Amino acid sequence: MAVTLHVCITCKAGQTIPEGEPTPGKRLHQAIADIGAPEGVTIVPVECLSACNNGSSVALSAPGRWCYVYGRMSEANAQDILAGAAAYAAAPDGLVPWRARPEIFRRQSLARIPPMFSLPEAAE
């Protein structure tokens, strides 16, 4: 299952960032990329997830699955974010049992969006 972990790299997380300094979002993306993607997960930097009041933010998505957005993340959470992404990728339907989710995912959900079932049908 091709799962995408989106990481907002433009997020300032409510801070004033001096010119030329990396944003908190960029630092989060770097920390996640440094550890590396677990099997079945692609790490994708994104310019703004529109969760600016709750940054830094990340999102998990895959075709036919619920999508999840999590907020108030920092570099310190990189390992947990990747553990949560791995669990999402490993669950056949993306629905990870509540207790198997990292605590930051249980506590810092911003939103989830139902799967889209109206995917283009393959010709027979």
Place this chain on the structure above:
Amino acid sequence: MAVTLHVCITCKAGQTIPEGEPTPGKRLHQAIADIGAPEGVTIVPVECLSACNNGSSVALSAPGRWCYVYGRMSEANAQDILAGAAAYAAAPDGLVPWRARPEIFRRQSLARIPPMFSLPEAAE
């Protein structure tokens, strides 16, 4: 373009709801359903969009488009929500110009999630 407007019907919006009373989310869904869906939009009630701290919430999604989640909505916003959904449905790529979005969409975005491009390919 098949656009879905998801409305969270379980949301209590931080209130204590007496047994048997409709939740704020259910009232929001009813208000939206009473007005009716604009062309190209399907209204779908959902049990929890995991945006409980910012309820009531709604989400817009369609295959191949950015998905959007908006929070702190009430029945008073039903007309604006449907206007925003209609604009999203009418925009070829779902990207509605900033000024053409209802003010509640500009101010109360909870998150957006990039489109998924790894849709199943039709057999040739």
